Amino acid sequence: MVDFKHIIRKGITRARLFLTAAAAILIFNQFVWYPLHAGAAEESAQGVQSAAAAENLRLKDRLYEIEAMINKKHGEIEQVKESIDSGKNARRIKDDEYQSARKRLDESEKKGRGLYDEKARLSKSLKLNTDNLLRKKSLLNDRIRAAYKNSFRKKMGYVIKSESFVDFYVNLNYLTRIIKFDTEFISDIIKKVALVKKQREELDIKLKELDLAKNNAAECEKSLKRASDRMGSDISGLYERELALKQELAVLYLEKERVEKQIVEDAPAAKEETKVPLTAAAPETTETQLAGTDAQKPPEAAVNISSLAFAWPLKSSKSVLSFYGTQKDPKYNVSYFNSGIDITGAYGEEVVASADGKVKYKGEMKSVGKLLIIDHGGNITTLYSHLGVIEVGMGQKIGRGETIGRLTEKSESGAEKPLLHFEIRINGGAKDPMDYL
Template sequence: MRKFYISFFAILLSIIMSASVFATSLNDAKKELDEISKNIKETKNELNEVKEEQDNVRKQLDEIEKELEAKEKELATVEKKLAQTQAELDNVRQELAETEEELLKTQERLEQLKTELDEATRKAEEQEQLNAERLRAMYMNSTSSYLKLLLEAKSLNDLLNRIDMIIQMVTYDQQVFDKMVEYRNEVEEKTFACARQEEQITQIKNEIENKKVLLEQKEKEIKDTKNKIKKQKAAIEAAQNEKEALLNQLSEEEAKVRRELEQMEKESKELEKLIKELTKKSQSSNPPNKNGYVWPAPGYTHITSPFGYRVHPITKQYKMHKGIDISGSDISNKPAVAAADGTVILSQYYGTYGYCVIIDHGGGISTLYAHGWSTTVSAGQKVKRGDTVLKIGSTGSSTGPHLHFEVRKNGEPVNPLNYVSP
């Protein structure tokens, strides 16, 4: 930039000195400007590289974003499954607790039944012993003993008493027998109940063992699932960190591009200032043009980008387009002609304009022809309307062969279509 200012003031100094040394001074300054132009061209290439790098970073960010979304969906699914497994595990634990409680109650009932069985067995044995003794006594006394007992009665009242006693004895014997049968039945029932309780206990124990196995399986499943979630979260966090790093890198690259663009804008403003100064100096020897203007690209009338605000095709920024772009399928290397008579005040490679020619037509009006492959005139040269000044090309900040044409009034861009028409 320091070299630019040196060359800029050198140009102004040469203009002030005299018209005779005007072209020579510009040619001397051309070397300095060429050096600046090379730097600008390198900056443009760097800008394109940054743009490509930005595109690559954006693609990487898109891929990471998709991967992150997939991981988040997968994690949500696993967490849902984990919640379901945890609920199932809680149910198994509850069932296991209930089963163990039922087993405890069943074991208590079994112990109670065994106690009752022992008591029933004891009573049955005692009753059988008593019944055996009564049978033995009845056998020893035989049935005649009851008859003899009645015949030995001394009175009617004694007879009735003896009959009542015999009835009580028979009733007692029957009760002893019935009690023995009852105790035997109770022993059988208690024995069956104990066997059934023991069978139920065995079944409950098997259920407990099965539930314990299921519980262990569920616990292992939860442990494996948690480990899987942990790994997935680690992968997501790594992707997020990578994304943040890429975003930081992208921000740095964007800042760099913005600085480059600001520098280019500064060069454009310096060009406007230069045009104003050169135009002001040349007005004294070049009166306002009276011959009208011609189309600067003979045979090519297609305007690809008009005058006014637009999205820049390279920088992608919404900014002012200070001229019109004229293009055609075979326009490369075709001549760009002077729109009117005038004096060439700049003919060189000029930054983002590439090879550029500026003609002063007097009255504060100048025209600019940019992006050529080469220029065909020199600074200080007089040209006539229709003279070739440039070979149309694609140098500087350009996406393809075309002619960038500007009309400036007192250095400020105006709509070229107010002066020329296809």
């Protein structure tokens, strides 16, 4: 350590004193201050790098979690589809049974109409037989009264008192024929009555069978109709469940796309941040040390976004399918936030750089296809996804309007036409591209 009092006592001049102090400061900075500062800067850089790595790990864990949930939703959707197919087959069988029951009921009704026609015929026959029976019964009563008035003994007296044999034969034959006619008449009446009773009994049995068959067919028809309606309701519920799962799946895909973009955006930034403290901790020049001032690397010049003339990112097509902000998916009826714009184009159409810059990222992701990010300086980047071909390399400098790729035939978004998803980001935050194009 320098003894300044001793130097003063020896008559050292102020100039020499100043040079001696400067030398002491130089020695202190070279062997004490800068090693300590470099160690602190290195620790700070390691801290930044560790934080970035931890955030990157968290995002990847979240991405794996989302992918697992997506796979689970796909499995649930497949199960619901299988249940729908099974329900449709079961309902088809019930509908066939219903049609068979309906056919049996129609046949029963047709048979019933035949039986009612037969009933009408039997009723007519019954009335006719009843009338004949009543008429013959009346005749029989007349004969009984006549027989009562003319008893059999009296009739036999007529036969015995015949004056000749011929008269006897005639009278006997007449009496025999009367007895035979009466006997046959009575027998015929009995048969008619029995026939009418039998026909009525058969008709009643057929009508009862018909009513039973119709009731059974009607009940079976109602039961099958209820079962078919219940199955239809279950199938409708399964369709609603499938739609809900697809909506949840769409949300997961959007979340996955957001996390993947964040991983892409944060990964290069984390590497650049670790270089800044080390640059600041570099040793200073001797002249600076002698002057006693700190030298730092000048920061990157800020770029005014208004000075960047952003070009339309497609060569020809101008049709915007979806704008920036909250949108509604027409297929799944779910709301989502679009962090850029989606422009429809033609298969193979040229995609051009919106402004001068340098390729910051080039890659491919499952949810967005081939992806390209161009850095325009001043923390301003543009993102191009759903590309079919990328025609530039990593780190390549790109001029405004220069072709960087071409549209794919079918985008991963499920759109019917080829499309380009385009974003403008400032300090990592998405902005409405229409405000700058």
